[in-house]
Amino acid sequence: MKLKYTVLLSAICLWGTCGYGIQLSAQNVPSLKGAVGDRFLTGVALNVNQTAGHDTCALRLVKRHFNSIVAENCMKSAEIHPEENRYDFADADKLVRFGEENGMAVIGHCLVWHSQLPRWFCVDEKGKKVSPEILKERMKKHIHTVVGRYKGRIKGWDVVNEAIEGDGSWRKSPYYEILGEEFIPLAFQYAHEADPDAELYYNDYGMDGQAKRNKVVELVRMLKGRGLRIDAVGMQGHMGLDYPQIEDFEASILNFASAGVKVMVTEWDMSALPTIHTGANISETVAYKKSFNPYPEGLPDSVSQAWNNRMKEFFDLFLKHSDVITRVTAWGVTDDDSWKNNFPVLGRVDYPLLFDRHYEPKPFVKELIENNSEK
Numbered sequence: 001m002k003l004k005y006t007v008l009l010s011a012i013c014l015w016g017t018c019g020y021g022i023q024l025s026a027q028n029v030p031s032l033k034g035a036v037g038d039r040f041l042t043g044v045a046l047n048v049n050q051t052a053g054h055d056t057c058a059l060r061l062v063k064r065h066f067n068s069i070v071a072e073n074c075m076k077s078a079e080i081h082p083e084e085n086r087y088d089f090a091d092a093d094k095l096v097r098f099g100e101e102n103g104m105a106v107i108g109h110c111l112v113w114h115s116q117l118p119r120w121f122c123v124d125e126k127g128k129k130v131s132p133e134i135l136k137e138r139m140k141k142h143i144h145t146v147v148g149r150y151k152g153r154i155k156g157w158d159v160v161n162e163a164i165e166g167d168g169s170w171r172k173s174p175y176y177e178i179l180g181e182e183f184i185p186l187a188f189q190y191a192h193e194a195d196p197d198a199e200l201y202y203n204d205y206g207m208d209g210q211a212k213r214n215k216v217v218e219l220v221r222m223l224k225g226r227g228l229r230i231d232a233v234g235m236q237g238h239m240g241l242d243y244p245q246i247e248d249f250e251a252s253i254l255n256f257a258s259a260g261v262k263v264m265v266t267e268w269d270m271s272a273l274p275t276i277h278t279g280a281n282i283s284e285t286v287a288y289k290k291s292f293n294p295y296p297e298g299l300p301d302s303v304s305q306a307w308n309n310r311m312k313e314f315f316d317l318f319l320k321h322s323d324v325i326t327r328v329t330a331w332g333v334t335d336d337d338s339w340k341n342n343f344p345v346l347g348r349v350d351y352p353l354l355f356d357r358h359y360e361p362k363p364f365v366k367e368l369i370e371n372n373s374e375k
């Protein structure tokens with residue numbers, strides 16, 4: 001169904017009627033990136049359907065409104081390094097090329113993550129955990145190969161993703177079980193060796209929580225204390241209508257900045273549906289119930305209004321701290337692309353992103369553009 005929908009939309013797009021019609025081809029049309037200006041990069045995550053050029057409406061929208069892109073999935077180790085002696089760079093190459101052709105800052109996501117980790121990475125041929133030395137070698141090879149391939153072409157990398165639990169403890173990932181927390185400085189060291197000019201980031205969700213915030217500050221200080229490069233902390237920014245509290249999110253921005261790094265909002269979305277849980281750990285799914293999918297045909301005006309108001313509140317916060325915030329990235333182009341349609345419940349209809357299923361900007365985005373476009 002989705003593929004047919006995409007093909008149909010692509011056909012329509014060829015006639016230049018992607019939502020706001022044919023003026024898209026005009027230069028200097030009012031845009032989100034134009035409204036934000038040089039306060040911070042305006043980013044978006046692309047899926048492989050888009051980087052393959054199939055979703056032409058999405059690509060026209062991205063060119064108009066965004067000046068930074070990141071791979072939603074195609075640079076994750078399970079996708080880019082499926083077997084120890086086989087890499088698959090096809091999708092990642094297309095994404096980097098699209099970014100270069102359109103003058104965009106390309107972000108690499110992500111080098112070390114417990115999820116989407118290929119089965120072979122941390123075990124030997126018998127399925128037993130490998131030694132610390134073997135894992136170090138495999139991490140070094142993976143990072144040197146992937147980062148080295150795009151040396152000078154990628155602005156920055158999510159070097160380590162989601163290594164800290166909500167209570168501030170280390171996540172007991174296979175990396176941690178074999179190397180302890182040492183896997184983190186090693187990952188940053190290997191990434192810097194492969195591309196000394198690339199920015200390096202630690203990225204996580206739930207960063208408004210005090211325990212995780214404090215642990216991340218400790219991590220930043222440890223890395224800096226060892227003379228390792230870390231430029232910024234990525235606050236993923238997966239939100240709902242009732243979480244996080246904006247003052248907690250702001251406190252984290254200020255704490256990370258005080259640790260001497262920049263801050264980025266790296267995976268921003270806001271579910272418009274009743275909150276089931278506030279996590280973003282992809283394994284924490286919940287079985288479908290009709291009550292979990294209350295708005296399959298569209299949001300009631302009251303919910304849409306509340307969602308737009310809350311999104312504007314957070315965007316105003318980002319603008320307020322644009323001295324430390326260097327990038328705000330939406331985790332998908334339109335609502336139809338969002339992982340939130342299938343997480344934490346498979347098969348529901350959510351409305352979490354900046355553009356709707358007709359490629360139209362949401363009201364708060366429209367207002368931002370109108371209020372900030374050259375008169």
Ligand code: G3I
Binds near residue numbers: 236
């Ligand atoms: O590519 C396969 C396809 O061949 C297959 O037919 C299909 C059905 O099984 O699966 C496809 O892979 C899926 C992939 O997305 C691409 O659509 C994986 O199963 C699915 O697990 C994967 O989900 C991604 C998830 O990370 C896990 O990697 C989401 O799209 C992506 O939005 C989400 O993003 C993460 C960030 O990377 C890190 N922060 C949390 C965020 C949300 O979990």
